[in-house]
Amino acid sequence: MAKKLPSVMKAVGLYKYLPISDVNSLVDLQVSVPSVQRNEVLVEVKATAVNPIDTKLRAPKPDVEATPRILGLDGAGIVVAKGDDATTYNIGDEVFFVGDVRSKSGTNAQYVALDEVLLGPKPKKLTFEQAAAMPLTAYTAFACIYDRLQVTKQDKGKAILVINSAGGVGSVATQAAKNLGLNVIGTASRAESKEFTRKYGTDIVLDHTKDLATQLESAGYGAGVDYILVNYDPVPYWDTLPKLIKPEGRICLVTDASTPVDIKLLKDKSVTLVYEMMFTRIKYNTDKKYRYSEILKTVSTLIDEGKLDCTLTKTMSPINAANLREAHKIIEEKKMLGKLVLSGF
Missing domain, CATH: 3.40.50.720 (NAD(P)-binding Rossmann-like Domain)
Structure with a gap:
């Protein structure tokens, strides 16, 4: 049975593009839980990774968002709802996934709605934190x-x-x-x-x-x-x-x-x-869009078979603005080895 979902959720986002030293560069939010389209699933986010591209997307510029922009390009969690045409995953399945911040909100939130093609089955041998480190890279x-x-x-x-x-x-x-x-x-x-x-x-x-x-x-x-x-x-x-x-x-x-x-x-x-531009296939809805799912399934299998190692090296908790600002700062220093993941709200 599907769990009863809240109408609002915690998230971390931005209105202005500011230096990471500014306390307003990333802020704690209360926003509506996203609805799912016919081909989408709603995932409860258990862990989210921080990547260099997150810092580039957040980098200072004069733009101001009317509604908060939520970053985050990969994560891991549990499917809690799905659209009528989403048939690959069932409610309760553990997944890891690539975020789509170009057209939707990202993974720095309690829930994220994604085209099911952007998901793969979470490797069985990995924790949610370890799994969240892998999809984008x-x-x-x-x-x-x-x-x-x-x-x-x-x-x-x-x-x-x-x-x-x-x-x-x-x-x-x-x-x-x-x-x-x-x-x-x-x-x-x-x-x-x-x-x-x-x-x-x-x-x-x-x-x-x-x-x-x-x-x-x-x-x-x-x-x-x-x-x-x-x-x-x-x-x-x-x-x-x-x-x-x-x-x-x-x-x-x-x-x-x-x-x-x-x-x-x-x-x-x-x-x-x-x-290689990660967003090309989803942005232009190409006939090879299936490669997201195909690659993530292959990665999951290789990890469980011991043929591919997780690259997680640092974990922070909980997922909030203060920790995400610290994570962005670490990434911007360009001395980070491996992946940095935040878990739990």
């Missing part, structure tokens, strides 16, 4: 490796360079690449970052503060690598990337370039350049 990493770089098991033995391999997406992408049999080369500079990325499967770690081409050659890859995944502003690396990639190799970018770059540098080697 895992979806992005798997989309990059499988869909954009188009790596398959037939590519076993090839090499991939993961720039910022100690980051959220990088630490999942290295695992996905290793599962496909690739040789994984990462980048990090701090001792703790190097240790972290090796923990998640990186075979060789390059120091991104030094010349990557020289280091790659010394590591035995003077001819370059087959794939490059850039999980950082590509501008500092742009002139070097053509030296690192093999002819007819593939490069995938996740982060925006801070300034324009010259793509002609990639022409000589006929390099394929692709982007």
